[in-house]
Amino acid sequence: MPGVKDFARHPRGAVQRARADAWLLRRAMKLAFQKRIQGDTVEQFHRVYYDGALFGDTRASTYWLGVRVDKCPLDLWVYQELLFENRPDVIVEAGTATGGSALFFACMLDLIGGPGRVVTIDVDDQFDRPTHDRIQYLHGSSVADETLAQVAEIVGGRPAMVFLDSDHTRDHVLAELRAYRSLVQPGGYLIVEDTNLNGRPVSPEFGPGPGEAVDAFLAEDPCFARDTGCEKFYLTFNPGGYLQRTR
Numbered sequence: 150m151p152g153v154k155d156f157a158r159h160p161r162g163a164v165q166r167a168r169a170d171a172w173l174l175r176r177a178m179k180l181a182f183q184k185r186i187q188g189d190t191v192e193q194f195h196r197v198y199y200d201g202a203l204f205g206d207t208r209a210s211t212y213w214l215g216v217r218v219d220k221c222p223l224d225l226w227v228y229q230e231l232l233f234e235n236r237p238d239v240i241v242e243a244g245t246a247t248g249g250s251a252l253f254f255a256c257m258l259d260l261i262g263g264p265g266r267v268v269t270i271d272v273d274d275q276f277d278r279p280t281h282d283r284i285q286y287l288h289g290s291s292v293a294d295e296t297l298a299q300v301a302e303i304v305g306g307r308p309a310m311v312f313l314d315s316d317h318t319r320d321h322v323l324a325e326l327r328a329y330r331s332l333v334q335p336g337g338y339l340i341v342e343d344t345n346l347n348g349r350p351v352s353p354e355f356g357p358g359p360g361e362a363v364d365a366f367l368a369e370d371p372c373f374a375r376d377t378g379c380e381k382f383y384l385t386f387n388p389g390g391y392l393q394r395t396r
């Protein structure tokens with residue numbers, strides 16, 4: 150009679166098969182669990198959290214070192230992980246607003262060390278924004294030729310991570326995706342924010358937005374794929390919006 154050790158020596162032995170079955174069972178249970186909570190609890194909480202801003206709560210009341218940042222803190226944590234793993238030389242952000250996210254990025258680069266820079270673009274230069282040695286503010290539309298030339302010169306072919314958080318209409322985001330994709334090197338990330346708009350699951354009245362732009366972009370560019378692993382905290386304002394360049 151063969152013992153456990155004999156099974157273990159053979160890749161197709163009973164012990165391996167039992168382990169594989171247990172792994173498949175765990176995976177099936179996880180998928181069923183996710184499907185159930187995704188269908189109700191997570192989506193409901195997503196709407197409650199997002200719309201809390203109407204009453205001055207949640208994203209309307211989120212600050213990094215005293216500066217307003219219009220993000221879900223769970224996404225900021227994912228950004229920290231991606232920045233640590235990828236260590237881009239330049240972070241390009243479309244949509245500065247008060248500069249809270251740019252300051253967050255700069256502080257992450259301080260902690261990580263190295264030469265990283267933040268270049269952030271906005272059509273509006275009304276805000277009193279934070280100053281930081283790593284941050285460069287650009288004034289103009291994220292898709293204007295002049296802006297794109299300035300960004301290309303600053304990046305200078307170095308590895309970049311791109312965050313799109315400006316005008317959230319589908320056509321604008323798609324134009325940004327086409328304009329900024331070449332800045333991201335294989336393995337790097339291009340993050341499309343607020344893909345939750347237009348009923349995905351918030352603001353059903355919004356109309357075609359970032360989520361629809363990502364769908365169109367992925368259909369035309371085989372070099373990028375969604376990294377759904379970045380949605381591991383379940384609540385994200387960027388569902389399907391974490392794009393990794395795969396080649």
Ligand SMILES: C[S@@+](CC[C@H](N)C(=O)[O-])C[C@H]1O[C@@H](n2cnc3c(N)ncnc32)[C@H](O)[C@@H]1O
Nearest residue numbers: 218219244245246250271272273290291315316
């Ligand atoms: C959602 S806010 C950015 C929030 C900021 N990234 C944060 O996390 O705190 C969007 C910003 O995009 C800017 N914006 C709108 N259209 C733009 C465009 N075509 N180019 C650049 N910025 C634009 C707006 O002026 C606004 O400040």
